[in-house]
Amino acid sequence: MDVTDNEYELLMRESGLRTKVKNQGSTAKGIWQGTLGTRIAYANMHGFDPETTNDREQLIMFRSYYQITYSTAKRALDFQKATTSMQVELAPPDLRAKAQDWINKGYKGY
DSSP states (O other), X not given: OOOOHHHHHHHHHHHTTOTTXXXXXXXXXXXXXBOHHHHHHXXXXXXOOTTOOOHHHHHHHHHHHHHHHHSSHXXXXXXXXXXXXXXXXXXXXXXXXXXXXXXXXXXXXX
């Protein structure tokens, strides 16, 4: 799988690059741990099945998600680090209010 260093770190933190991994506490699954609603939206955008285990298709959905939501993999990774460590200051400055909201709600990820 051809990914950047930031993409690799984010995917390793989320799933260990396992295409069939499922989060037991939510509907998140796959290499990017997209929740069901998010997977449906991005699968429809690309003409994929939201339940796909194809690594190429999951990577395309992952990239679309972080580019639309965070602009870059680095910003998505920094947001993920902030929410998983509960250290809002790790998030990009313009995303700190969102990170604090996620932390307050007990959400972890990106």
